[in-house]
Amino acid sequence: MSQVKVALVGCGGMGKSLISQLKTVDGAELVAGVDPFETAREAFAEEYGVPVFESLTALLAEGNLDAVVVAVPNSGHAPNTIEAAQAGKHVFCEKPMALTLADCQAMIDACADAGVKLQIGQVLRYLPDFRQAIELVEDGTLGVPLHGSICRYGPPKDKWADGHWRDDPSVVGHNLFEVSVHEIDFARCIFGKPVAVSGWDISFDPKSPLWANATTGVIEFESGAICLLTEGNFNAIGRSEVELSGTAGSIRFHWGNDFVFKPFSEEAEGLDAKSGEIAEGVENGVRRETREWIEAIQNDTPTTIPGEDGMANIEIALAILEASKTKTRVELPLKR
Template identity: 35%
Template sequence: MSTHRIGLIGCGGIAGAWIRAVAEHDECQIDWAFDLDAEAATRRAEEVSGQAITDLDKGLASAVDLVVIGTPTSSHPTLVQQAATAGKHVMCEKPMALGLDDCQKMIDACEAAGVQLAIGHSLRFWGAFLKTRKLIAEGAIGTPVSGSIDRLGTAKAQAAEEVEPAADHWRNDPANTGGHALEGFIHELDFTRSVFGDVATVTCEIGEERAVDGFVSPQIIQGVVGFENGAVVTTRTGSTVGVPTRGYWIAGSEGGLRFDGWGGPVELYRRDAKDVELVACEQVYAYHLELKDLTDAIDGVHARPENDGANGLANVSLGLALYRAYETGSRVSFTDGVADLPQGYRNLKY
């Protein structure tokens, strides 16, 4: 019998990633799959030879000790608090929540129940990101002092008159997702914080989607993030027409690192070397490493998972700070790594 019995909450696309992660973990099994859509629950349950359920209370009353939540962001706070009250450890997909108040409620509920909480920032566990963090920890480039983190999609030129209304899907409304800085780019924001530490200030400009010369210019978000240690990083996300722009570089006091693909290789520039060194990366499955990190915390191997609730809150804070800085035209300051935002602040527009 597996050590950790798991309930899957939400049977959309991301559920497949977690099913594979559990399959690669020798001490885990999925007992049931929950979704309000009975057909979706049945499909996922059949993949794992588990039970399909549409009554979450029934699942939380079962013997599972861990739940994986992969539902729309707005549902995360309620589901995490419900699972914690039932005594279940929680892996909750990113972003943690749409506002800092809800993030804190999730943390408080899990701490009160004595259960572990991890937030699904998987990017830091993919090969190139994992290798970069390891090289920095080993001192390969000295102290990181600056960087550029770009996650920009390539769009085709589209005439403004040909644009169709967005489909009626929850992801198309920033009131449901928090905007792309939270829904997608929060992965890179998490990685950036894992390298540079606590954020001190943020400024941001957003090129909003608009018609230019009869064609659609897609949204692009460009931020400058200052850290408590004095480091400065530029961050970019959105889309550009025709130009492939994804890439990551980090400059240190004694060298630098750069890569494009998540699987590597990583280019290592040492101060005493003439040529760049190509560093191979392990071909890992990030979701498996992420799950293992959580189960190790549950088993007492370490106190908390890397992606604990406090880390998830700090990432949401950074994403929201980008929007707040653009809205106000002013720099957003941080206290102890968390943005100084108005109570209840959300991004509802961009």
């Protein structure tokens, strides 16, 4: 298939960001948009000049398309992916893949049964600083990665906005799904297969069940490595930092700011750079994830961030919450 006709399901902020990159990819053609809200629909039709539909079902009944990008609120990822796959459409689904393992598995199965490609939007691993760290692991420069400390947190807030889906736990899940699933994915890229998890989820304001928590997870990996994750909305100063320690040296970076690699050996070459230097010549992460999905469709090759990756991230998020609730160390895989 040389030309891939793509529709966007969920014409909001992330959907439009995905489409604006996808439009630069050879062989990808935007053919429609879907959104239940008239204002979002009309704005999309005006900006992109394509027909718009109220629902995926209406689009599938009328549209001529090969593939969909699913960028609806989190609880809608599984039903839209499954409906599109059952209609024979390839799917790019935003993170978090879904809110339960059963839904993740159903998405994987629906795509496999229909013979369509499923790519999950775990874009953080493609952002320049994170990509640089992964490369230093993959080419052996860091040695064996044995310890990680990754954090992203800021001040608490009552809510996002009146009526916003991010304030509904049944739609968003938890900060671990909405935000930290990115850092969890990155940790797996660095350390490999996880085997157990411990976790703590502390509330700073019981009136804000979603956006005033300090969540800490410790992930143990098959290699013997451990990675500490500290995430949430609880700290007035805020911090966004990654520290990775390997047998040959250490990495520390502040996302979008600076990047340091310091080897233990004085003969080995280190790196001390601004993020702008790290980003030079690196493909936009959103462009890369959508381009790779289109190429997998065109060439009938496996996707680069398949459903299994999205599901492994959800499993760790669920395990951190279970460990916090039961005050136990939770072994992986979780019981299905």
